[in-house]
Amino acid sequence: xxxxxxxxxxxxxxxxxxxxxxxxxxxxxxxxxxxxxxxxxxxxxxxxxxxxxxxxxxxxxx
Numbered sequence: 294x295x296x297x298x299x300x301x302x303x304x305x306x307x308x309x310x311x312x313x314x315x316x317x318x319x320x321x322x323x324x325x326x327x328x329x330x331x332x333x334x335x336x337x338x339x340x341x342x343x344x345x346x347x348x349x350x351x352x353x354x355x
Contacts, residue, residue, distance in 0.1 A: 321350065
């Protein structure tokens with residue numbers, strides 16, 4: 294796609310990419326901030342309840 298850059302993130306190295314940059318995992322506070330910033334709920338808001346965030350962090354099914 295011309296004039297576009299695509300960023301691919303993964304917890305493991307992906308074959309076929311000539312350049313990799315190792316990032317440290319986000320701490321809980323930064324991960325929560327990123328989630329809330331980038332989430333878009335059905336009502337158009339990005340407010341996510343603390344309970345939902347805790348479930349996501351623990352990997353629990355909702």
